[in-house]
Amino acid sequence: MTILSHLLLSPQETEAQLASKTAMVRNISEADFDSLVSLAHSNHVIVRGLEIFRGIMLNVQDAARAEWAAAAVAAERARIVKAIEWLHVICNAFDEEGLDVTVMKSLDHWPDLGSDLDLYTNSSPQSVCAMMQRRFGAEIASRSWGDRLACKWNFNLPGLLEPVEVHMGRLGQTGEQLVLASRLPGRARKVEMEGHTFRVPSASDRLMISTLQRMYRHFYFRLCDIVDSATLAVSGALDYEELRTSAKAAGIWEGVATYLLIVSDYVRQYSGSDLGLPKFVTDTARFGGDLVYFGKDFLRVPIMPQSAALYRSQLAGLIRRGELQSSARLGLLPWLATAAAVGYKITGTDKGIW
Numbered sequence: 001m002t003i004l005s006h007l008l009l010s011p012q013e014t015e016a017q018l019a020s021k022t023a024m025v026r027n028i029s030e031a032d033f034d035s036l037v038s039l040a041h042s043n044h045v046i047v048r049g050l051e052i053f054r055g056i057m058l059n060v061q062d063a064a065r066a067e068w069a070a071a072a073v074a075a076e077r078a079r080i081v082k083a084i085e086w087l088h089v090i091c092n093a094f095d096e097e098g099l100d101v102t103v104m105k106s107l108d109h110w111p112d113l114g115s116d117l118d119l120y121t122n123s124s125p126q127s128v129c130a131m132m133q134r135r136f137g138a139e140i141a142s143r144s145w146g147d148r149l150a151c152k153w154n155f156n157l158p159g160l161l162e163p164v165e166v167h168m169g170r171l172g173q174t175g176e177q178l179v180l181a182s183r184l185p186g187r188a189r190k191v192e193m194e195g196h197t198f199r200v201p202s203a204s205d206r207l208m209i210s211t212l213q214r215m216y217r218h219f220y221f222r223l224c225d226i227v228d229s230a231t232l233a234v235s236g237a238l239d240y241e242e243l244r245t246s247a248k249a250a251g252i253w254e255g256v257a258t259y260l261l262i263v264s265d266y267v268r269q270y271s272g273s274d275l276g277l278p279k280f281v282t283d284t285a286r287f288g289g290d291l292v293y294f295g296k297d298f299l300r301v302p303i304m305p306q307s308a309a310l311y312r313s314q315l316a317g318l319i320r321r322g323e324l325q326s327s328a329r330l331g332l333l334p335w336l337a338t339a340a341a342v343g344y345k346i347t348g349t350d351k352g353i354w
Contacts, residue, residue, distance in 0.1 A: 009270035043223035220298040251317035257284035265289025
């Protein structure tokens with residue numbers, strides 16, 4: 001992870017900075033390179049990371065290692081091109097059937113791509129499932145308890161490697177997010193990739209969705225989350241005042257601020273400078289990057305007591321606003337997590353629960 005982080009986040013504007021990166025990877029063995037590719041794949045940074053690696057190898061005229069990187073990037077790009085073509089066809093089918101659709105998360109990593117295709121729609125599950133089966137011969141994957149609470153369905157399409165995950169009418173681990181979900185399509189913007197146009201969440205919504213996924217569900221960051229969010233922050237696309245208003249309405253402002261501080265701290269560790277977050281963001285954050293640690297291929301966020309406090313704050317906010325159904329859903333999360341932990345210890349998997 002250290003090598004990938006240096007490749008993607010450390011500046012290489014001067015000869016000394018470039019030399020530092022070169023020294024890190026100059027004599028990497030083929031076995032270690034394969035491990036690097038595996039980690040880059042898990043963290044959705046193969047194209048971005050290995051293009052930099054390839055550039056370094058070409059600079060020092062190491063044709064063999066440059067070719068290793070070129071081959072890995074070519075294979076990944078072939079997968080991405082095919083997935084994007086499928087995504088375009090699927091989104092067109094939604095449009096032709098009069099069903100709204102927004103592409104979440106998957107395109108945030110561009111020019112990399114996630115391991116599945118994530119969509120959001122306000123259309124009914126009956127309409128979406130019928131369309132996916134009729135037009136694509138899709139098989140609906142078995143749904144876990146968590147899937148049912150979150151109101152999401154996974155579809156396996158013949159000829160498509162990646163599963164298609166569709167969130168319908170709700171967001172959040174237990175489907176507790178109705179405010180954010182209801183506003184998502186109306187705030188979406190259009191982007192063009194590989195000659196195709198897609199609707200994706202606004203900058204603020206994109207960051208809140210990432211926060212829900214990382215701070216309230218998985219409790220770990222992929223390196224792509226750091227790189228993607230840092231790029232979004234420095235692009236000037238984020239209106240922090242608007243983000244605060246939207247995140248407060250969703251009850252996750254403290255989680256969003258904490259997410260941003262973690263990203264900023266991690267970027268500073270490798271680049272020497274942070275994201276320049278407004279003071280009201282850093283003052284709201286519950287903790288920062290100093291508590292994040294590497295484990296099992298990802299950057300882990302402490303659950304107790306830090307993330308648990310964020311969960312309690314979100315639940316309290318829902319109760320104060322009188323959102324009783326969402327509060328009841330979110331209140332099931334500790335029981336779901338306990339069931340998953342017990343199931344994992346007994347069977348070695350939490351399949352059917354999360």
